Amino acid sequence: MNTTKLLRETASQTAGPYVHIGLAPNQAGFDIFEKxxxxxxxxxxxxxxxxxxxxxxYDGSGTPVRDVLIECWQxxxxxxxNHPADRQAGKSVDPSFRGWGRACSDFDTGIYSFETIxxxxxxxxxxxxxAPHIALWIVARGINLGLHTRLYxxxxxxxxxxxxxxxLIEWEVRRKTLIAQRETRDGQVVYRFxxxxxxxxETVFFDI
Amino acid sequence: xxxxxAPGDEFMMRDTTSHPPAYSPPYKTSILxxxxxxxxxxxxxxxxxxxxxxxxxxxxxxxxxxxxNASKDGLPIGERVIVHGYVRDQYGRPVKNALVEVWQANASxxxxxxKDQYIGALDPNFGGCGRMLTDANGYxxxxxxxxxxxxxxNRVNDWRPAHxxxxxxxxxWVQRLITQMYFEGDPLIWSCPILGIVPSEEQIRGLxxxxxxxxxxxxxxxxxxxxxxxxxxxxxxFENFVQGAKA
Numbered sequence: 001m002n003t004t005k006l007l008r009e010t011a012s013q014t015a016g017p018y019v020h021i022g023l024a025p026n027q028a029g030f031d032i033f034e035k036x037x038x039x040x041x042x043x044x045x046x047x048x049x050x051x052x053x054x055x056x057x058y059d060g061s062g063t064p065v066r067d068v069l070i071e072c073w074q075x076x077x078x079x080x081x082n083h084p085a086d087r088q089a090g091k092s093v094d095p096s097f098r099g100w101g102r103a104c105s106d107f108d109t110g111i112y113s114f115e116t117i118x119x120x121x122x123x124x125x126x127x128x129x130x131a132p133h134i135a136l137w138i139v140a141r142g143i144n145l146g147l148h149t150r151l152y153x154x155x156x157x158x159x160x161x162x163x164x165x166x167x168l169i170e171w172e173v174r175r176k177t178l179i180a181q182r183e184t185r186d187g188q189v190v191y192r193f194x195x196x197x198x199x200x201x202e203t204v205f206f207d208i
Numbered sequence: 209x210x211x212x213x214a215p216g217d218e219f220m221m222r223d224t225t226s227h228p229p230a231y232s233p234p235y236k237t238s239i240l241x242x243x244x245x246x247x248x249x250x251x252x253x254x255x256x257x258x259x260x261x262x263x264x265x266x267x268x269x270x271x272x273x274x275x276x277n278a279s280k281d282g283l284p285i286g287e288r289v290i291v292h293g294y295v296r297d298q299y300g301r302p303v304k305n306a307l308v309e310v311w312q313a314n315a316s317x318x319x320x321x322x323k324d325q326y327i328g329a330l331d332p333n334f335g336g337c338g339r340m341l342t343d344a345n346g347y348x349x350x351x352x353x354x355x356x357x358x359x360x361x362n363r364v365n366d367w368r369p370a371h372x373x374x375x376x377x378x379x380x381w382v383q384r385l386i387t388q389m390y391f392e393g394d395p396l397i398w399s400c401p402i403l404g405i406v407p408s409e410e411q412i413r414g415l416x417x418x419x420x421x422x423x424x425x426x427x428x429x430x431x432x433x434x435x436x437x438x439x440x441x442x443x444x445x446f447e448n449f450v451q452g453a454k455a
Contacts, residue, residue, distance in 0.1 A: 006220065006298040006299065006440065007296070007297075007298045007299070007300060007437045007440075008223065008226050008298070008410070008411065008414065008437060009222065009223065009226050009227075009298060009385075009437050009438065009439055010226075010385065010387055010414055010415070010436045010437045010438070011226055011227055011228070011387060011406045011411040011412070011414060011415055012227045012228065012385060012386060012387055013228070013373075013386065013387045013388040013402060013403075013406075013415070014235070014237075014238075014386075014402060015373065015375070015386045016373060016388075017321075017323060018311065018319045018321045018323070018324065018373075019311070019373070019386075020321065021311040021312075021319060021320060021321050021335075021336055021337050022309050022310060022311025022336075022337045022339075022373055022375060023309060023311070023375060025335070025337055028319075028320065028321040028322065029320070029321065029322040030278075030320055030335060032277060032278055032335045032337060033267075033268060033271060033339075034268045035266055035267075035268070059240040059241050060239075060240040060241070060242075060244075061240055063240075065241065067323075071384075073255070073258075073259065073260065073381050075254075075255075081254060081255075081258040082260070082261065083258035083259060083260075083261060084261075085216040085254070085257055085258050085379075085380075086216075086254055086258055087216065088254070098260050098261070099260065100259075100260030107322075107323070122253070122254055122255060123254065124253045124254075125251060125253055130253060130255070133255070135255050135256070135381055137381075137384055139386050140241065141237050141241075142235070142237030142238045142239075142240070142241035142242075143230070143238070143241055143242075144227065144228040144229070144230055144232060144235070144238060144242075144405065145227045145228065145230065146384060146385075146386060147243070150255075165250060165253075168248065168250070169248060174245075197240075197241050197242070197243060198240060198241070198242060198243055198244055199244065202243055202244060202245055203243075204245075204248055205243050205245075205247050205248070206247060206248050206249070206250050207222060207224075207247035207248065207249040207250065208249075208250050208252060208256045208381070208382050
């Protein structure tokens with residue numbers, strides 16, 4: 001008997017054009033659940049610097065992908081994940097921050113956004129610190145297996161230069177596709193993060 | 209033998225032959241929406257082995273009952289079915305407290321979505337979405353109306369088999385999965401471009417729910433069984449945790 005034979009992961013399939021029905025029914029045009037999962041990760045109690053993430057996803061022709069759904073997963077301001085596997089010493093969980101959100105692009109403009117906080121530094125493998133980052137997962141019609149990427153911050157140049165994941169990207173010229181650009185708009189901090197699925201300036205995607 | 213999974217353990221590498229490739233020309237939309245560069249493989253860190261935790265009180269009492277959760281003045285029209293099964297990892301261990309979200313068309317093959325223009329009739333008493341958390345055994349169940357097939361603009365006469373979309377969130381970000389479930393015996397399964405790009409017949413069969421007569425409710429509902437396998441924690445014998453800090 002071969003005890004090392006594993007079950008195979010269930011095959012992925014595209015989320016399709018109507019993904020909003022299941023994951024964001026308000027966007028599909030109807031109201032059904034009492035509590036909806038959305039793109040606002042913060043409550044008034046959440047600790048940390050408020051930021052807005054905003055951008056557009058483009059296909060290989062440069063056309064905005066208007067039916068995309070993006071989820072984010074991030075640590076709190078202290079650099080701790082709200083999950084039992086996070087055992088980093090000296091960091092505390094913020095009970096008012098789950099660290100996860102879900103955004104849809106606007107059907108007309110193609111713009112998506114998250115209202116969140118800037119994450120702290122998380123310890124990486126072998127104790128090496130990772131620069132502040134947010135994990136993103138992108139699904140849509142035409143995407144057969146959800147695409148994973150990371151968002152880093154333009155005002156963390158020093159930490160980014162030492163980040164073990166960015167440094168794994170052999171083509172230095174591609175690293176900048178993962179850096180969101182900081183701007184201030186009416187007193188609000190906004191990080192612009194466009195995602196290019198294919199072609200010139202193609203965003204780096206990870207097999208995690 | 210494998211050791212018991214501990215939170216913080218790494219997950220098995222993804223077997224890319226289990227999934228359709230990003231660039232799959234028979235499914236036309238994938239042509240411009242697939243990266244041209246190879247994915248960059250990462251050894252997992254805390255970011256990848258953790259994931260959001262959901263609580264039962266965030267869900268409503270009818271969230272897993274698609275027959276009733278959008279009913280306005282009566283029952284939706286169509287075949288009453290229960291869909292149930294287990295979410296497990298690649299070692300067969302139950303995935304507890306996983307968020308399972310489903311969405312689908314109605315009995316006509318029409319979606320309640322402002323972008324769906326198909327002539328098939330909307331049903332005023334059917335919404336088409338539901339969600340639930342798996343229990344301690346990884347078990348989930350919901351009831352619904354069996355969806356109809358529908359036409360789509362790929363080739364001019366392409367029709368999707370009857371299907372229900374699934375999104376599953378498990379213990380780790382790497383387990384995040386979106387897929388579709390089909391119904392045993394549907395002849396459209398074997399001509400669908402979206403299924404045809406799955407690389408093996410074994411993996412296609414893994415997406416087909418089997419009629420489960422043992423779970424029929426007499427004079428009320430038929431039932432289908434659909435199990436889902438997510439990536440498993442890897443046995444890390446000499447390096448226990450991916451982060452430097454110890455338990």
